[in-house]
Amino acid sequence: MLSALEREIREVAASDEPLPALPYTALREFGRTGERLGYERRYFGRRARLAALGLLDAPGDALDDVVWATCDEYTWVLPAHQSMPVDLFACETAHTLAELAGRVDPVVGERARAEVGKRVLDRFLDPRPMEWEGFGNNWEAVCGGAAGMAALAVLDDPEPVLARCRAAMRRFLDGYGDDGGCVEGVAYWVYGFGYFVYFAEALRERTGEDLLDHPKVAAMAAFPHRVRFADGGHVPFSDTTDDPFLPAGLLTRLAERFGTPGPDGVPSFHADHCYRWGHLSRTLAWSRPVRSRPVETTSYLPDLAWVVDRGEHGHGFAAKGGHNDEPHNHDDLGHFVLRAGGRNVLDDLGAGEYTRDYFGDRRHAFLHPSAEGHSLPVVGGVPQRGGRAEVLEYAETPGGLTFALDLSSAYPSRVVRRFRWHRDGRLDLRDEFTGDVPVEEVFISRIRPEARGGRVSWDGLVTLDHPGFAATVETLATRDHHGRPDTVHRLRLRVPPGHRAVDLRFTCH
CATH class of the missing domain: 2.70.98.70 (Beta-galactosidase; Chain A, domain 5)
Known part of the structure; x- marks a missing residue:
């Protein structure tokens, strides 16, 4: 089930191409023209290498170098979000480095933990509101979930950060109706609800607290299947697509918890053009054949x-x-x-x-x-x-x-x-x-x-x-x-x- 994905991971990890550079001229392009893709393609190219190396059983020196290079980046925030000290992608990067910090050279790991704290977790300890708090949408779940998992991975006492993350998750759940539908479309269901689930399961493993035991969550878990046509295409309302990336690990865990349909297969390593560690690592850890109940016509x-x-x-x-x-x-x-x-x-x-x-x-x-x-x-x-x-x-x-x-x-x-x-x-x-x-x-x-x-x-x-x-x-x-x-x-x-x-x-x- 995972063989093709594992092969792609090894191919990307073995690349001898240098990491894409993030020059100032690329960083400033959004401010000058409003264009995002030039910088973002470079940024996500770096995240692809980081994820691939991090997913290997024995990554070696190459992972040390790419973690160190990520710590060297001027910012983990995308140019479109530079008004925010902490955005979605800074939190995702913090989560990635936090879970990899114990697998690299101790000096590199110590630096990674320090950067995660300075760039993201310290901001969660600052009582001033962050710009995305109150959005009630995918931002709450991704930022709160990724930062919460980073705190669980690197802090001796993660509770002060977790308290703020739980509040973000409550606002995220409040943004959904009882029907479990995502107004932002299936792709943003994957993004927001995915990080909600990843954080909830990490929290349950550490503390026994189960955020998935909420009256809305079963209906939320069923959403992508209820807006899927019989032959596989999805309804592309809002900012999404009819063929969204659906992480196999996420669908497997939801099938086990709620009886929703499992994955049809394992998506390519490149199916998520942002190469998010949350999706990839949980797909490798959680994917397995599952039984599920059919969806209504x-x-x-x-x-x-x-x-x-x-x-x-x-x-x-x-x-x-x-x-x-x-x-x-x-x-x-x-x-x-x-x-x-x-x-x-x-x-x-x-x-x-x-x-x-x-x-x-x-x-x-x-x-x-x-x-x-x-x-x-x-x-x-x-x-x-x-x-x-x-x-x-x-x-x-x-x-x-x-x-x-x-x-x-x-x-x-x-x-x-x-x-x-x-x-x-x-x-x-x-x-x-x-x-x-x-x-x-x-x-x-x-x-x-x-x-x-x-x-x-x-x-x-x-x-x-x-x-x-x-x-x-x-x-x-x-x-x-x-x-x-x-x-x-x-x-x-x-x-x-x-x-x-x-x-x-x-x-x-």
Whole structure:
């Protein structure tokens, strides 16, 4: 089960390439241009070598050198977070070095412990609030969990640090609803909940205290499986992807504790481009075959207002309500995904490339988080912005489900969207409007649609029947989360004024 991962670890550890440099010119690039990837690729290249060497049974002098070099770094904080003395990545680095300090030359280990204390743990002993305390999202769990595990590894008396970490974990849990859903998407569930679990298990091993024995945690453990389609793709709502990195060790431990599905396999060493020690070390330590119970065909998460149906014959459907002021928010109330032929045909673009502006006031000028990067109506020339969806109806039917949302708070006039999903691959979509405003129905895909008369086809996988509205197709060049070129196709159906309702039928083939 682990052989391919172990081979990749040995290959990376055996590299004779020098560690990537972290020059000042790379560090300052974010401040000058807002670009992150240049520095971060160098930084994570160093973390890859550190993790690979640390995972070997007998790392030798090479691990001494890379730990020493990590201690030499000007900062462990990424440039995008330089306003913070301690960020996610500083805490992750502290965790890594703390758990490796006993495996290196004593002089190197002593220096590593000192740097972990000076750069991270001392800040947890300072009563002044840290910037991320109160976020209630993945930051709380990652920073608190990584620092807590570092404290357990290197401090004679970790309790003062652990007290602050427990408080972070309480805020993290408070950020979830009882349905266990992560508003930030599956990738951030892995990040935040993963570090929550790693810390909880380290704490349980040391003290017997069990943070997983919390009423929300079982539902949280089930989240990625409830938003997964039958053929393996995940719903990519928010800043995530339809093929997220799912650490095998994490899924194994959750299956053992809660009966959730175990991993399909062990991801590549390179599947997490940040090369996080928490994920990698626990995958090696915890992965094993496990038994688990099946997941229901239809999942409804009322706190998120997400519905996912795994369908039949490779068809799948998901739609969301929620609100447009969520962490990693997209303007996407009423947006939906249709899956056919092993692909999300009517798609969600997931996370775009992270830059300074992507997390600033111009966020919704970027395609991925904007309303016009989602399958939503434009009403009176105004795309969706702001607001909260009100769930009017959710019901399972013998052959599928119905789901209705009032989206009016996100538009200049009343808008209601109704879905009727038939598990054999049919989706009836009805949008209701008030007034005589012009409306455009917009649909997003990475497959170019062909529009002829009253029918649109996405490569024969999905067809749309409509009343003969004027159709245009736009092809948009953008970049994905990793800065790679990405092509997106946007279908616009122009609805003449006076239509108080639009009825459309999608069919998966």
